[in-house]
Amino acid sequence: MRTAVEPIGKMTPYGPEHAAMLVFTACIAVVLVVLGRRIRGTAAEDRVLRALGWTMLIATVAWTIWGMLPGHWDINQSLPFHYSDALRMITAIALITRAGWAIAICYYWGLTLNLQSIITPDLNYFDYPGLEFAMYWFLHIVALVVPVLFIWGLGYRPTWRGYGVAYLATVIWAGISLIANAMTGANYGYLSRGPEGASVLDLLGPWPVYIFWEAVIIAVVWALMTWPWQLNPERGHPTADRFATTRRKPTGGRIRTSAQHMA
16 A cells, blocks of 8 residues: 555755746746637637647546556545546546536636645655656646636636636535545545644644635635636637637638537
8 A cells, every 4th residue: 555655755845846847837838828829719729729638638547547556556645536636637628628617617726726736746756756756747737727728828718607617616526525535534635634744724723614714715716816807808809708618610721619608
């Protein structure tokens, strides 16, 4: 069991490796915004998003299987019940299908819950430091820069409906994780007990009080992430002024976009 194995190393937060990845993430985000604005509304948009989506999906499934192999198994980490596990799959779905609900969850989860893993990484090395480093950063960086691409590159806009969908999805996934914790004795999402040792959750009180405050903080922060866009919803792509399910067909080298309200 992985729980009985001590890590052979650990990436130092804010050390040279971490600093390099922060700079790399910022550069990738800028490049994707520029690329998104250039391909928006063209046939290349669909090809680029699908290629990135399938790459993310394959990497996610492969890494999940890797974590379930006997030599890597850890009841507290291997099962896909962390929010980051769900976000990776949803990110791939958003890129491949451009489903409005998936884009909404990418935006709110990717730029808040996932951001914590970028800013304050907890990366231990067990067997293959190079592979573990690469997969950690690939999966978390993609989950961060994809919503940046959608919003600032392709012109999709957050809406209050998308806010509600993302918040409801958060509650539902918490329920799923609680069931998994009850069945396995694990602590996915730190929903069944507080983390071992000191953590930022200590500032929000003991378990389960900190869960209530997490819910309140998320509701407020996500509302602030929605409100500015709704002040002037006409900004950005005229056919993507809300999280929308879009169906595109090439027409003379361009893309015809039909936006629908998110179900």
